[in-house]
Amino acid sequence: MRRRKFLGYAGAVTAAGGLTLLAGWWRVDGPGAPTPPGTRPLPLTKMEFKLTDHEGQTVGPETLIGKPTLAFFGFTFCPDVCPTTLSDISGWLDALGEDAERLNVVFITVDPERDTVEIMEDYVAYFHPAIRGWTGSADQIARAAEGFRATYERVPTDNGYTMNHTASVFLFDAAGDFVSTIDYHEPREFAVPKIRRAMKEETTEAT
């Protein structure tokens, strides 16, 4: 796997001279754009954090190895983006039908102060049953976000506080390698094929 990747890079370097224009497009406007250099999430195997899922079980990045994974950050007090993302994901999972069982789907809170295990349990129940809710200490949430290269920030409001946060959905293959993100506002017809692609890498891996 690692060797194949290395050859891939070597090939890309050789071709780079002739393909500068194309590569530029790819990075600036094309499908390469959502993942700027240096912001690529670590492989799950390189992440280290310990959280609790909405059923009270201890979980971490290792929990996600073996199946392709969809993960995203949010918080249950979020009125707009988070329920919309969870509904979108529920729609993609419905579109995948039984194949949805071959995926891990995790919603990690960036607001552990309010999002206790009980609150997460209550909240995820309104969406597709495959969606797991993860919470934990502020410190462990910070470590998780760092691994995913996700950011979040507490912002005071007249009514308490809200959270700014990375709203993209992260896709990993079954080996835990980052595949791509599905960005907020990305047309729905792109999302399901991206998930299928991550699942296909699982089958390639297995053979």
Added chain:
Amino acid sequence: MKQMLFSVVAGLALSLGTSAAHAGSDAVVVEDAWARASIGTSRPGAAYMEIRNRGEEAVTLTGLATDLAEMPEIHRTSTDDQGVSSMAPAGDIAIAPEATVTLEPGGLHVMLMRLQRPMMEGESFSLTLVFSDGGEMKVEVPIRSISARGPED
């Protein structure tokens, strides 16, 4: 039938007659309003709609009122090129003649802060839009499920 037609015409005449002062906002039509159900009252709710200005003058939406929430406000969610979403009060919303402002998930939304009661799926609430010319418009907003994505699926 004739009688019904008569009362419609009368109603129209009445509204034209009394509201010469707010000709601008009288030309506003709201369509496809919907809101998401809430879990209890501790979290803010959100509502969406299309606000269409059919008139020939610009109108400005300056405020909201409802007995459902103590602090109803128009907010704008924006997502930067790093994929980070944030939300802030949108301030006054100017609607040009013949233009439509769309409140939809991930963009402008009615943020319902300090809910006075839970928002229950299948129910509705009334929301008053207040315009800079003094005109007001009452909209009945149906409440859909928490996982709803639009005015209808």
